Amino acid sequence: MTTFENQIARMVRFHRKKAKLTQLELAKLADIGKTAVFDIEKGKKTVRLDTLFAVVDVLSLQIRFHGPLMHRFEENEKS
Numbered sequence: 770m771t772t773f774e775n776q777i778a779r780m781v782r783f784h785r786k787k788a789k790l791t792q793l794e795l796a797k798l799a800d801i802g803k804t805a806v807f808d809i810e811k812g813k814k815t816v817r818l819d820t821l822f823a824v825v826d827v828l829s830l831q832i833r834f835h836g837p838l839m840h841r842f843e844e845n846e847k848s
Contacts, residue, residue, distance in 0.1 A: 774812035777821070782810045784828040799823040 785795050785806075792810070796803040805820045825832060836842075 772812065774814055778810050778812040780830070781806075781824060781828065784830060785810075788828060795824065795827060798827045 785792070788795075790798070792806040793803050796806045799806070799820075801820050801823055805816065806824065808816050809821060809824060822832075
């Protein structure tokens with residue numbers, strides 16, 4: 770069974786490697802420590818959300834939320 774953290778880890782590693790970046794290079798571009806990139810790629814559950822967002826931004830990835838009530842939430846946000 771694949772956990773959510775492991776799926777994120779695999780996605781980040783895949784995109785980092787396709788971008789031909791080392792963990793250290795990604796960390797510098799995201800202005801975070803190399804250990805944080807390592808932790809994300811190992812699926813650590815305690816990675817800070819702002820750290821993950823910094824990595825996702827550098828890799829030009831998007832985080833999207835889906836759910837049965839999302840359309841109602843989006844309508845509510847427009848009002």
